Amino acid sequence: MDRIDRALVKYLQENARYSLKQLSEKVFLSSPAVAARIEKLQRDGIITGFHADIDLEKIDYHIVAFINVDMSPKEKPAFIQFVKDEPSVLECNIVSGSYTMLLKAAFQSTVEMDRFISKIQRYGSTETHIVFSTPIPARAIMIQDEGQEAEGEPAR
Numbered sequence: 508m509d510r511i512d513r514a515l516v517k518y519l520q521e522n523a524r525y526s527l528k529q530l531s532e533k534v535f536l537s538s539p540a541v542a543a544r545i546e547k548l549q550r551d552g553i554i555t556g557f558h559a560d561i562d563l564e565k566i567d568y569h570i571v572a573f574i575n576v577d578m579s580p581k582e583k584p585a586f587i588q589f590v591k592d593e594p595s596v597l598e599c600n601i602v603s604g605s606y607t608m609l610l611k612a613a614f615q616s617t618v619e620m621d622r623f624i625s626k627i628q629r630y631g632s633t634e635t636h637i638v639f640s641t642p643i644p645a646r647a648i649m650i651q652d653e654g655q656e657a658e659g660e661p662a663r
Contacts, residue, residue, distance in 0.1 A: 572620060575610075
């Protein structure tokens with residue numbers, strides 16, 4: 508990725524609804540050139556999608572939980588297939604440490620969460636952490652220009 512690609516990724520993370528015209532003005536290229544670069548970034552797998560951020564509480568998902576699951580390695584494929592089809596699962600991560608998997612899930616009620624946890628306990632033991640608040644929500648990765656140092660890092 509060159510400087511312009513990095514700028515496009517930065518701007519699209521900021522607002523994926525920027526028009527080609529707006530983006531072209533920001534990076535000083537024509538709209539067709541910007542469109543071609545975005546298409547290439549998608550083909551290369553750098554841009555994997557465009558998404559809307561949703562306020563879960565406003566659609567009645569008042570409970571967000573992180574659920575650790577410990578299971579034997581042979582259970583992983585079936586577990587992954589199971590959680591792919593579970594609408595409450597927002598993320599599934601294979602992790603290191605005491606647990607095998609870390610799920611992020613949203614529920615409308617504690618009853619719904621309890622039912623889900625009961626289902627996944629057939630794969631292994633669980634530990635659940637309910638989110639009270641999120642002072643720093645999911646955010647975009649800081650895209651730096653080539654040669655720019657990360658904030659707080661000394662120049663080399």
